[in-house]
Amino acid sequence: MCMARVDRSVHKRGRATSPQIPPEEHRLAGSAGAPLPEARPIDIVSLHKRFGSVSVLRGIDLQLRAGEVVGLMGPNGAGKSTLLKTLSGLYSPDGGQILLGGEPVRSLGDRPEVAFIHQDLGLIDEMSITDNLRLAQRPSYRVWPLLDHQSEDRLARRALQFVGLALRPSTKVGELSPAEKTLVAIARAFARGASTLFVDEATSTLATSSARRVIEVLRSLARAGAIVVLITHKLSEILEAADRVVVLLDGQIVTDDPAAGLDREALVAKMRSVDSRHAPRDDGAGDGPGAELVRFEQVRSQRCGPVTLTVRAGEAVGLTGTPGSGLHDIGLMAAGLVAPVAGKVHRAPGVRCGLVPPHRETQGGFNDLQVRENMSISALPQWRNRIGLLDGRRESRHVAGIAARLSVTPRSPSAPFWVLSGGNKQKAIFGRLLLQQPDVFVLCEPTRGVDVATRAEIYSLITQLRRDGRGVLVLSSDAEDLLAVCDRIATVGSGPVEEPEPVGALSTGQLEGIL
């Protein structure tokens, strides 16, 4: 009964909007009810948020109007996520007002027309995709209180199709790759029929191509009268999608301009940072590749392969691929954590591998432990004294050195890990490897969610590692990483992966394919 009504209303809208997306997919965007209503304007007036004595938001004034994609940028720790969490009611503001359609509201989080997709997505790993989607919606009942599983399944299937995922709706979210999870989170917001969407770095896990698809969808939503606020560190995404660019620096808005007049250089200048692309790339330095450290011989994982791959001392090898391609399985196998399904991973005797896991929220950090403990966990034995006890002071000194080099904020090494902003978590986990000093650095998504300046810093660190004779294996869905630091690159797809080719030897066509 109820379903039929939903479908009809949605068809109407599907035709009205952007033609690139088949109506089948569009049905989903409004599946919760009436056609997407024009989003009500949102005005944020002098919003303040402090944590104890630290002011994270210092008077934010922002007007959001229907039909706009607003790109929100700013360095790590600027307060972007805090702004969203305050708007969503997760934090209560210490001052200022939020107006929805001209009326003051306490938060936007409890409005069905406003959806938030946070950096940590808010999906429940133990539950199926369908169940996760249901959490956001009014459940459809067969006979109350019995749920109508069929129609829920149908909805879920459409939602997945919409974001281009070929998964069974009964799949547990925990089994998905980070990228797939992001897509499910986006699908959930759409399925709920939101007309205002706040997206916090949802694209940072995605390969360039899938990120582009998501952004296209966001844009067409905005054309249909939605408000979309998109936080990202990728300048290209901002330039591509945003109508307006807002730059946050130290909890204040320093720029609020139409995107039309901005180009890459102007944006970077606004962020007062260095652009990675133009950071000098020094190849040639160092002695070139040395001894073989890790070799994959026709290795297969559950999802990919066979992979043939060699990592030598003093070189950086990069692989890229789409979500679900099993890109990160290669990292786990290289680090010796997972045994291949077939084939063999040869590791030279005595070679130690260190891993930056792909998903920092669940696999990277220990939220309840201190930043210091998080960073030192892989490198502890070096701080043992004669009787086997840890020398806490030496440990703290080393950790503080690395934290300063990567500009992890807040500086206090005894802060719990979870207070760090997303990018700072990533830096801390990268720092863990710098402390450990393994022979092979296996880096999954090394620059995910870090700001432009830190990205450049990480690139120069990788280059430095390579020059010091370490082997580096970069597994990133962001092709920019590969081009910036890798000597040899390859793409992981459905077929076999051949030994990566030197970047210089690739034709423009091949390069474009990778990008």
Added chain:
Amino acid sequence: MSSGPLTAGRRDRPADQASSGEDGGAVRRGGAITALRGRVLQEALTVVAFMVIFAVYGGWLGGKFFNVKALILDVHNTVPSLLLALAVVVTLIAGQFDLSVTGVATCATFLSVGLTIKQGWPEAAAVVLVLVGGVAAGLLNALLVVGLRVNTFIATLGTNGLFLGISAVYSGGGQVSVPLGGRQLPGWFSTIGAFTGKCWPWLTWTVIAVAVVLGLRGALARRPARLTPPVWAGLCGVAVVAAAAVAELVLRLSEVVDNLSWAVALLLAVACVLWLVVGHTVFGRNLRATGANSTAAWLTGVRTARVTTAAFVIGGAVSAVAGIVLGSALGSATPDAAGSFLLPAFAAAFLSTVLFSSGRFHVWGTVIGGVFLVWVGQGLISGGVNFTWMDVINGLVLISAVAISTTFSRKGRPT
């Protein structure tokens, strides 16, 4: 054990960490000091609450409560349960619940008494066997939880029943005690659990002296850059003298030392070793990491299976020690000797998460929490409340400790 003031994230007042950092960025000084004062208040809240209770007891009961000998006797009588609390806290740090500690302790009590009395073994051999048995019990738990991936509650609930059952079979369902005119327990064994068996004062004083010297050495090395070495050394010296005066005049240190029983000394020794192992070794760090996020720990190369196994083994061994102390104290073994210790053991362990407000399980916090818990109960009893109220008190404290720690430290925190 955590030297840093880790205020495990109160989402409400999280600036603590952000600002208390030695170089916490653009933090105004006044702000930092306010934050610091706020934190001291919060951190000490639980301790202050206990102190208020004791002060009330003091006014109410006077010397009946504030009596060094009586207070130590209370601790002495609780040593088995405090040891179980230590066993529990090690597994809790690894993220596991060990409900089998009382079963292991009961079994250990029966064997440490029974093997000598019934089977005529030398007591030393019985003690060694019991310790080995404790390790084996831990291995069994680990096999189930780590190897077969049985849910930790179910696995340890099951093994708890198993060990209780073994004790019942061994004793024929009754109790094992020294028969009149039959074989006796050796004197050294009875001394462990008797309050009259005092630890040699010279040994205690030596340990205290060594601790002071080590502490002083550590403090001297931690000189703030602002102060010159002689000034800092002078300050440290003054602090030591002041601490000694407080210890002697307020805490009656020499009376405490005179009344320190072997059982209490054993408890302190076990706590000290566990504190070093958990807080100051690579293993201890790996233990915490495994408990905090086992996937992340595994990905950083921690052998989580091994670490969890070791935690269960330590838990089993410490439970066995608790059983031995209990057997020695009672001179006999009864089927329900240790059963009632489970609640106070967990209460003490969870109390440690709020006591120093570090939000995490803590070895010394467990001992101190357990001792406070006993004193609260004993005060009521000496004030005329029936001892049957003890479990009500323990239960209430356990629940409030957990409630406090979760509201303070986890509010809105990402999971």
